[in-house]
Amino acid sequence: MTEVSRVEGGGNVEPTVAADAPGPVRSRPRARKxxxxxxxxxxxxxxxxxxxxxxxxxxxxxxxxxxSNVSTIFGSQAPLMIVTLGLLIPLxxxxxxxxxxxxxxxxxxxxxxxxVNDHWNIGLSVLAGLGTGVAVGLVxxxxxxxxxxxxxxxxxxxGTFLEGLVFGIxxxxxxSGIAMPLVNWTNTNFLSIPREFWYALAGVILLWLALQxxxxxxxxxxxxxxxxxxxxxxxxxxxxxxxxxxxxxVIASIAGILYAGTTGSADxxxxxxxxxxxxxxxxxxxxxxxxxxxxxxGAFIAVYTLVSGIVGLELLGMSTFVQDIFYGAALVMAIAxxxxxxxxxxxxx
Amino acid sequence: xxxxxxxxxxxxxxxxxxxALDDVEISVLPGTVHGLLxxxxxxxxxxxxxxxxxxxxxxxxxxxxxxxxVHVPVDYSKRDVPIGFVHQSLxxxxxxxxxxxxxxRDWARGFTWLRWLRQRRIxxxxxxxxxxxxxxxxxxxxxxxxxxxTVAIVxxxxxxxxxxxxxxxxxxxxxxxxxxxxxxREERQKxxxxxxxxxxxxxxxxxxxxxxxxxLDVTSDVTVLRDGRHVGSATTSDLSExxxxxxxxxxxxxxxxxxxxxxxxxxxxxxxxASAEKVSGRRLRGxxxxxxxxxxxxxxxxxxxxxxxxxxxxxxxxxxxSGTLMLAxxxxxxxxxxxxxxxxxxxxxxxxxxxxxxxxxxxxxxxxLLLCVLYRFARANFLKTRLMRREARRExxxxxxxxxxxxxxxxxxxxxNQQKVLFGKWLVTRPRxxxxxxxxxxxxxxxxxxxxxxxRESITSDSAGIVxxxxxxxxxxxxxRIMVLRDGALAATFGPEVSKEELAAAVLTYDPRPGxxxxxxxxxxxxxxxxxxx
Numbered sequence: 001m002t003e004v005s006r007v008e009g010g011g012n013v014e015p016t017v018a019a020d021a022p023g024p025v026r027s028r029p030r031a032r033k034x035x036x037x038x039x040x041x042x043x044x045x046x047x048x049x050x051x052x053x054x055x056x057x058x059x060x061x062x063x064x065x066x067x068s069n070v071s072t073i074f075g076s077q078a079p080l081m082i083v084t085l086g087l088l089i090p091l092x093x094x095x096x097x098x099x100x101x102x103x104x105x106x107x108x109x110x111x112x113x114x115x116v117n118d119h120w121n122i123g124l125s126v127l128a129g130l131g132t133g134v135a136v137g138l139v140x141x142x143x144x145x146x147x148x149x150x151x152x153x154x155x156x157x158x159g160t161f162l163e164g165l166v167f168g169i170x171x172x173x174x175x176s177g178i179a180m181p182l183v184n185w186t187n188t189n190f191l192s193i194p195r196e197f198w199y200a201l202a203g204v205i206l207l208w209l210a211l212q213x214x215x216x217x218x219x220x221x222x223x224x225x226x227x228x229x230x231x232x233x234x235x236x237x238x239x240x241x242x243x244x245x246x247x248x249x250v251i252a253s254i255a256g257i258l259y260a261g262t263t264g265s266a267d268x269x270x271x272x273x274x275x276x277x278x279x280x281x282x283x284x285x286x287x288x289x290x291x292x293x294x295x296x297x298g299a300f301i302a303v304y305t306l307v308s309g310i311v312g313l314e315l316l317g318m319s320t321f322v323q324d325i326f327y328g329a330a331l332v333m334a335i336a337x338x339x340x341x342x343x344x345x346x347x348x349x
Numbered sequence: 350x351x352x353x354x355x356x357x358x359x360x361x362x363x364x365x366x367x368x369a370l371d372d373v374e375i376s377v378l379p380g381t382v383h384g385l386l387x388x389x390x391x392x393x394x395x396x397x398x399x400x401x402x403x404x405x406x407x408x409x410x411x412x413x414x415x416x417x418x419v420h421v422p423v424d425y426s427k428r429d430v431p432i433g434f435v436h437q438s439l440x441x442x443x444x445x446x447x448x449x450x451x452x453x454r455d456w457a458r459g460f461t462w463l464r465w466l467r468q469r470r471i472x473x474x475x476x477x478x479x480x481x482x483x484x485x486x487x488x489x490x491x492x493x494x495x496x497x498x499t500v501a502i503v504x505x506x507x508x509x510x511x512x513x514x515x516x517x518x519x520x521x522x523x524x525x526x527x528x529x530x531x532x533x534r535e536e537r538q539k540x541x542x543x544x545x546x547x548x549x550x551x552x553x554x555x556x557x558x559x560x561x562x563x564x565l566d567v568t569s570d571v572t573v574l575r576d577g578r579h580v581g582s583a584t585t586s587d588l589s590e591x592x593x594x595x596x597x598x599x600x601x602x603x604x605x606x607x608x609x610x611x612x613x614x615x616x617x618x619x620x621x622x623a624s625a626e627k628v629s630g631r632r633l634r635g636x637x638x639x640x641x642x643x644x645x646x647x648x649x650x651x652x653x654x655x656x657x658x659x660x661x662x663x664x665x666x667x668x669x670x671s672g673t674l675m676l677a678x679x680x681x682x683x684x685x686x687x688x689x690x691x692x693x694x695x696x697x698x699x700x701x702x703x704x705x706x707x708x709x710x711x712x713x714x715x716x717x718l719l720l721c722v723l724y725r726f727a728r729a730n731f732l733k734t735r736l737m738r739r740e741a742r743r744e745x746x747x748x749x750x751x752x753x754x755x756x757x758x759x760x761x762x763x764x765x766n767q768q769k770v771l772f773g774k775w776l777v778t779r780p781r782x783x784x785x786x787x788x789x790x791x792x793x794x795x796x797x798x799x800x801x802x803x804x805r806e807s808i809t810s811d812s813a814g815i816v817x818x819x820x821x822x823x824x825x826x827x828x829x830r831i832m833v834l835r836d837g838a839l840a841a842t843f844g845p846e847v848s849k850e851e852l853a854a855a856v857l858t859y860d861p862r863p864g865x866x867x868x869x870x871x872x873x874x875x876x877x878x879x880x881x882x883x
Contacts, residue, residue: 213732215723222720225709232666232700232707233720233774234692292711 041341045288045298049305056312063315067192075187075194077307079104079259082200084278084285084303085207086251088294091282092211093244094224095144095151099159100252100278103136105166105271107256111182112175112266122179129257130250136162137249141242151245166268176265186261196258201300203251208296220244221293273323280327281306284334291341306330352416354379354522354553355400355432361407362395362577369395370406373579375555375572379520382544382554384568384585386561386597388822388853392577393557397526401425401434415519431521433505435528437652441501443490448472450489450500454508475503479543495536498528499543506547521552527652528556529563541567559651561593561857575599594857598850621675622813623782628672628683630655630662634837635672640782640813645805647828649821649856655837657701660786660817664698665691677781692721695781699771699788707771708759715741715755718770721778748773749799765796772800776807783807784815789823801827821856825849 057065083100090097107129115125140158144151186196211217223230223240231237255274260266284306285298306326313322356376362369370392377383387393398404400412402423412419414430423430441450448465451472456463469485476483481499489497502523509521525544529537544554544567558564564571565585573580573596580596588596621639628636632655640646650656661667663674665686674681676694691698700706708717718741719726726737741755748769750762759767768788775783785804789797801816805827808814816824824831825847833841833855841855 209731213734214730215727215732216730218716218720218723218732221712222709222716225711226705228706229709232664232688232698234689235720236687236689 037344041287041291042289045284045301045305049301049308052305052308052312056308056315060312060315064312069311069315071189071193073304073307073311074197076262077303078186078194078196078200079255079262080274080277080281080307081300081303082203082258083252083255083274084281084299085200085203085296086248086255087278087282088207088211088285088296088299089220089247089251090151090241090244091294092217092224093220093241094227095241095244096155097140097245097248098152098155098275099136099140099162100248101271101273101275102159102162102166103133103249103252103271104256104259104274105266105268106132106136106162107253108260108266108270109166109170109175109256109268111257111260112178113169115179115182116175116177122181125179126182126257129260130253133250133253133256134246135249136253137246138242140249141245144245145238145242151241163272166271170266170268172268174265174267176263178260178264178266182257182261183264186258194262196262199258204296204300211294211296216240216243276324276331277303277306277327280331280334283338284330287334287337287341292338302330302334351378353377353413354415354520355555356411356413357396357400358411358413360396360399360410362392362399362404363407368577370399370574370577373574373577375579375582377522377553377555378570379553380548380551381569382548382556382567384564384571385555385557385574386559386564386571386593387574388559388597390576390820391574391597393574394526395577396574397434397524397557400432400524414522428508431509431519432524433509433521434524435498435501435505435526437527439497439501439528441489441497444488446486447476447483447489447492447500448485451475451485451504451507454504475507476500479503479546481543493536494532495539498532498540502528502543502547506552522555523547523552524555524557526557527559529558529560529653532653537563538566559857561590561597564593565590573597594854597857598853622811623674623676625663626673626675628659628662628670628674629837630658630667630670632658632837633662633670636834636837636839638832638839638842640815642813643808643810644829645808645814645816645827647821647824647831648815648817648834649819649824649831649852650834650840651856652819654834656817656819656834657786659834660698660784660815661700663691663782663784663815664688664696666698692778695779697775697778697780697783699768699775699783699785701786701790703764703767703771703791704760708767708774710760711758713756714745714750714759714762714770717759718744718755718774719777721774744773744777745770748803764791765800768792768796768800769803772803772807781812782815783812784817786817787820788816788818789820790818797823821852822849825852 053065063069083104087097087100110132111125111129114120114128115122120128136158140151140155143149143154143158186199187194189195190198211220219230219235219240222233223235223237227237230240256271259270281299281302282294284302285300286292286294287298288301289295289298310323310326313326314320353376356374358374360373361371373392373396375383375385375396385393385396395404399406399410400423402425405422410421412421412423414432419430423432425432442453448469448471452468472485473483476499479499479502481496481503483492483496489500492500502525505523506521509523529540532540541563544556547554548569556564556568565588568585570582571585571588571593572582573593575597580599619641622642622644623640624638626637632653634655636655636659638646648656648659658667662670662672662683665681665683665688670683670686672683674683674686676696679694681690681694688698704710708714715738719737723732726733726740738755742753745753745755750766750769750773759770762770772785772788783804788804789800792800801823804814804816816828818824821831821833826845829845831843831847831852832839833843833852843852843855
């Protein structure tokens with residue numbers, strides 16, 4: 001049905017206030033103007049990304065537009081990309097999940113502790129990491145659905161709880177020395193880019209398909225837009241929300257495993273640096289490709305647009321605080337842009 | 350001659366060529382409870398909205414408050430107009446205390462410390478003036494319904510006072526828009542006591558109601574509107590129930606016939622397709638009825654009679670429901686029925702609120718239309734979007750939705766087209782029992798007939814339909830049987846040949862009790878002629 005909205009267009013719609021009147025007549029120049037706006041909206045962020053790349057390539061011709069830099073950008077941001085994908089699922093269902101970052105830390109730390117300290121087989125450690133994702137997702141989902149609690153507050157609480165837990169089990173130490181198979185599995189280059197990028201890309205494609213072309217995705221969207229309509233349409237709203245939390249927990253744990261693989265270690269405070277970027281990317285991604293909806297390709301573009309800008313600024317000699325400035329500003333601008341676009345859409349159509 | 354608190358003269362209003370009000374006048378005297386009566390569409394609510402400054406009347410209108418003409422439309426922003434409104438929804442915060450609810454507008458401006466004990470005393474004293482003794486710390490949500498209504502009324506009175514010059518003691522007018530529709534009968538009496546109390550203190554009340562019985566009980570004067578025209582104003586004590594019903598309907602109510610008709614008798618022999626037994630809930634009190642195959646059953650009553658609740662109860666979408674529903678040989682426990690299970694059993698509910706319950710305004714119409722049957726377009730959980738698009742376009746063309754384009758957002762369609770889509774959304778599930786709740790609300794007259802015809806046609810020999818609406822007139826000539834609810838129970842059942850007047854009389858007046866003769870509309874000697882079912 002995305003096909004529908006894309007081909008028919010969410011926006012190329014004439015005024016339909018008096019839609020009982022016989023078929024509307026399209027005025028050509030107006031239609032073209034609307035189409036132009038639609039495309040500007042849909043691909044605007046791609047253009048911004050291109051501009052960022054061009055500007056920094058001119059400013060730093062020897063360091064920015066190099067293959068190694070591109071490869072680093074794509075590879076290093078794979079955990080962020082994946083954790084953002086997980087976040088898109090509860091967001092689509094209308095729920096916030098603030099525990100994703102802590103879950104990422106917990107999963108990475110579980111892999112590190114079981115593998116390094118307890119000498120588990122790396123495969124078992126990875127399974128244990130995934131297990132934490134299942135557990136956290138279920139706890140969040142059950143608290144929210146069966147007790148009807150506010151997900152924002154619940155996940156703020158569980159997230160903080162988990163963060164403390166991670167510091168506890170690691171005694172606040174970074175644990176390094178994770179077995180090579182995992183490190184190779186994430187870091188080996190494929191087509192000159194670390195494998196984890198390709199995993200993230202596969203995740204983008206999977207989530208795109210799941211949200212757009214499955215009954216589950218369609219139900220999730222309806223649940224997110226209006227619980228009442230969904231309930232009266234025979235959708236089990238609680239089960240959908242539970243599945244969304246479960247998946248975001250599991251996907252965050254996958255991101256944690258990749259993160260552990262990237263560095264070969266787990267650092268108890270690392271996860272928190274993903275929270276705001278993930279939200280910024282999810283909301284910025286909502287302004288592009290499928291404007292007005294959380295969508296996987298939009299999130300992909302948003303993650304890499306933001307990172308391209310940050311890396312460029314860092315190469316210019318700015319210190320790491322630009323990250324926070326950049327992500328924070330992007331989050332606020334993204335929701336402002338989404339709101340303005342939505343207003344414009346209703347005004348033009 | 351006493352100066353009226355509020356006098357409205359020469360009030361007319363047109364909406365796109367339709368004359369909603371035509372030279373209406375009404376004046377409310379101090380110290381009275383004045384009833385404003387009329388059927389749905391008679392212009393009552395338009396008149397109230399003009400008084401509230403929500404609509405501008407046509408030129409020539411005059412509104413006088415305590416003898417002085419005020420600017421039209423009325424401007425309430427300075428809080429110097431002594432008119433207050435309480436709407437049916439009351440507008441209270443259920444989670445907050447009585448004190449907070451009552452005094453909230455005192456705190457809307459400025460910055461002061463709140464001394465809670467003092468504030469509570471103020472609130473309790475205000476309520477006590479009108480006979481309500483209640484702890485100001487209690488949450489409004491836990492009060493009885495009539496206590497809540499009283500809090501809303503006292504708040505309106507209190508707010509009227511706050512913006513006025515000290516020493517001004519002009520009488521005030523309180524406008525109540527069907528405040529008792531959701532009150533059980535015994536609680537209405539208590540509310541009426543509050544209204545009398547207000548009148549006794551020299552202020553006036555304008556009570557908008559459908560309910561003849563209530564008007565007779567509490568008002569001293571009454572004004573009746575019909576089709577946007579002023580039928581008459583009179584002293585209530587001069588009128589009988591029969592006179593009032595006649596004024597509302599425009600002709601004498603016919604003698605009511607028995608519910609049974611030849612048609613209904615013929616149907617009686619068939620096995621029911623669905624039978625509801627002892628359905629109870631928030632308002633419903635043990636309703637039982639059958640629906641026969643091929644039948645379209647009408648369901649009506651005043652707002653608050655349970656007519657709003659029953660459709661949701663049968664679909665498993667209302668809280669606190671009990672009872673059973675037998676449908677095509679399956680027994681459904683309504684206490685545990687979920688909408689999913691109801692759908693699987695072959696029930697469909699077209700809900701009352703199109704944009705809050707029916708469809709999602711920000712998503713494409715095609716997606717809305719096919720939401721309940723997504724599984725038909727899925728292979729191994731993957732949607733065949735091309736097929737969906739084609740099917741949505743086909744359905745929309747068949748439903749005559751304009752424009753027939755699945756990609757357009759549902760919220761962009763007009764009311765009539767939205768309703769067509771929602772019918773389609775549920776008809777594609779091929780329900781055995783289709784329940785439509787207020788199907789023509791906010792739909793223009795042309796589309797309305799079209800929708801009802803479509804509803805009628807959608808019923809096959811092994812399915813049935815229920816239309817539930819407070820707008821009882823549209824059921825006449827449409828339904829095979831019409832059930833009237835009152836106070837959560839079944840008051841009467843009519844066959845297809847019932848007239849609008851008969852139905853109106855049953856909806857608007859007391860429910861007849863077997864042998865009780867409470868019904869005055871018969872005018873004959875037979876006493877009760879309406880048959881109370883079960």
